[in-house]
Amino acid sequence: MAEISQNIPKAHFAGDRQQRGRYVTIALSIALVFTAINSLGVGATGLPIWEILARFLNGIGLTHTESIVLFDIRMPRMVMGVLVGSALSVSGTIMQGLFRNPLADPGLIGVGSGAALGAIIAIVLGSYLPAQLAATFGPSLVPFAAFVGAWATTLLLYRVSTRGGRTSVAVMLLAGIAVGALSGAVSGILIYIADDSELRDLTFWGMGSLAGATWTKVWVAAPMILIALLSAPALARALNAMALGETSAMHMGINVQRMKRFAILAVAGATGAAVAISGGIGFVGIVVPHLLRISIGPDHRYLLPASALLGAIILLIADMVARVAVAPSDLPIGIITAILGGPFFLYILLRNRGMLEA
Amino acid sequence: MFNASHLNVRYGQRAIIHDLSFSAKAGELTAIVGPNGSGKSTLLKAITGEIASSGDISLDGANIRSASPSELATRRAVLPQSTTIAFPFTVMEIVRIGVEAGGSASPSLALRALSRVGLAGYEGRTYNELSGGEQQRCQLARVLCQVWEPTRDDHPNWLLLDEPVSALDIGHQLEVMRIARDYADNGGGVIAVMHDLNLTAMFADSVALMRGGEILRQDTPQKVLTNAYLSEAYGCPLQISTPPADGNIPYILPQAAQIHQPR
Numbered sequence: 047m048a049e050i051s052q053n054i055p056k057a058h059f060a061g062d063r064q065q066r067g068r069y070v071t072i073a074l075s076i077a078l079v080f081t082a083i084n085s086l087g088v089g090a091t092g093l094p095i096w097e098i099l100a101r102f103l104n105g106i107g108l109t110h111t112e113s114i115v116l117f118d119i120r121m122p123r124m125v126m127g128v129l130v131g132s133a134l135s136v137s138g139t140i141m142q143g144l145f146r147n148p149l150a151d152p153g154l155i156g157v158g159s160g161a162a163l164g165a166i167i168a169i170v171l172g173s174y175l176p177a178q179l180a181a182t183f184g185p186s187l188v189p190f191a192a193f194v195g196a197w198a199t200t201l202l203l204y205r206v207s208t209r210g211g212r213t214s215v216a217v218m219l220l221a222g223i224a225v226g227a228l229s230g231a232v233s234g235i236l237i238y239i240a241d242d243s244e245l246r247d248l249t250f251w252g253m254g255s256l257a258g259a260t261w262t263k264v265w266v267a268a269p270m271i272l273i274a275l276l277s278a279p280a281l282a283r284a285l286n287a288m289a290l291g292e293t294s295a296m297h298m299g300i301n302v303q304r305m306k307r308f309a310i311l312a313v314a315g316a317t318g319a320a321v322a323i324s325g326g327i328g329f330v331g332i333v334v335p336h337l338l339r340i341s342i343g344p345d346h347r348y349l350l351p352a353s354a355l356l357g358a359i360i361l362l363i364a365d366m367v368a369r370v371a372v373a374p375s376d377l378p379i380g381i382i383t384a385i386l387g388g389p390f391f392l393y394i395l396l397r398n399r400g401m402l403e404a
Numbered sequence: 405m406f407n408a409s410h411l412n413v414r415y416g417q418r419a420i421i422h423d424l425s426f427s428a429k430a431g432e433l434t435a436i437v438g439p440n441g442s443g444k445s446t447l448l449k450a451i452t453g454e455i456a457s458s459g460d461i462s463l464d465g466a467n468i469r470s471a472s473p474s475e476l477a478t479r480r481a482v483l484p485q486s487t488t489i490a491f492p493f494t495v496m497e498i499v500r501i502g503v504e505a506g507g508s509a510s511p512s513l514a515l516r517a518l519s520r521v522g523l524a525g526y527e528g529r530t531y532n533e534l535s536g537g538e539q540q541r542c543q544l545a546r547v548l549c550q551v552w553e554p555t556r557d558d559h560p561n562w563l564l565l566d567e568p569v570s571a572l573d574i575g576h577q578l579e580v581m582r583i584a585r586d587y588a589d590n591g592g593g594v595i596a597v598m599h600d601l602n603l604t605a606m607f608a609d610s611v612a613l614m615r616g617g618e619i620l621r622q623d624t625p626q627k628v629l630t631n632a633y634l635s636e637a638y639g640c641p642l643q644i645s646t647p648p649a650d651g652n653i654p655y656i657l658p659q660a661a662q663i664h665q666p667r
Contacts, residue, residue: 060496061529062494062497062511063494143490148490148491210456286497289493289501290489290501291487293482297473297477297481298501298502298550299475299478300473301474302473339491343492344497345497
């Protein structure tokens, strides 16, 4: 086999979309850099990006207020958008590969329902916490509770669906529906007893926003998300093999159980952290992998990095719209992703039905 | 040498395979035959490690239960009865996944495997749009890529095939059986679950005839594919002839009480 591989030129073969995968990844990287720089110039206070650049080039610098707007408001918000967007998309891609189902998203392993329950408990019952404890957490109480809720639910589901060292994906899916219904009911009770301002907080949390971005939030969420993003390439070959079924993957040399545990924990960490700092931003995790599969095919070695890039780009664009649409106030970003993403996704589906039907 | 001894497989309370012993030699094509539900596929799944079983299973003297999936994958490849694919992979991508799971497959090896199974020119087609027989051959190409060389460092590699010709037309049945035969003739080991007794008689070196979770007899086709054994296993009358001109290969036909005569 070795001597064969040495003799062949790196030519393009029919049915081999690796070259396309590489080009699309490079194009998306360039697009992400442009979008990120551009997003630093968008906001309620003006200060467009060309003015910032002109000031630096002419050696004038920024005023104190302007530098606060740029470095303490817009920049952490941009970084958070990149982190959250790539975390949601990569998690969606991993879940779809693991469950062998193009409709899967991180919600299937209980991350969404667990995080929502945690957040709701914190919002509604937070006022009953001892004053000292409440002061310690401060505004990070809701993100913290959401993250704990996401992890606790995922671990519970993982335990329920694992027997004799084997995790059943089907059992996990069904148990996820049961746990989701249960946490929905508990959330319902809490919503029932919540007062008006708590209800407003709940509603806004559910629609997601990057408005509260701070460097603290970025530093807290970044490790969980970066671990998942950086380890995702290690899952690519295993996810490709999983497309042929669990047993075939095993026969091809994949340690299926280890891979499942790794994937579930990585997704729970990344999505849990993303949801905790930005609330419930829907749609990105399910749409991004589909768009990319149509263009570069389902090979996870290219799909995973491309998902991270496109997810970040889409979230940054949606957030720019959220900032200026009803300025000076901020629209919840979940509304934007759904309003822009919904019709676009329908259009893509109608045009490419053949590519999606498996 | 693939060896299973005192093998037991249970589904809940029901014993599917009870205290079975089976062996297959490298350089030979070993066929597992028997009626529906006799435990053929279960035996194959047990020796691939796909389902839980008790008893000893060894590959060239080494216990396969203590081998890692990646170690095993370099020594034996498994062709399932049928495979559905979750995403729109192309034929080329499917064939390369087989080897890329553990290492890296060269495109030219994938092309050779595809032309070996008669799918040259299909590289760019989407797997899910192929016919059942084409999908089966595409999977065979993937499996061949995984253990392309029949022997490696003086150790045989193994092909384990679950009904490899069940979805194929008569021409491709012959072609696939020739591929398996060549693999064995070049020193590799082949174990195939078979339904077609005539192809088994033509290509196998050893036949394990199963019934009710047990092996009735394992020996050469001439000794196993006899009226006595086959009618005991299948419970139906058969007509078996062995024209000496064909090297004593038995031909097996079902014996119907009434043969339909076209008007």
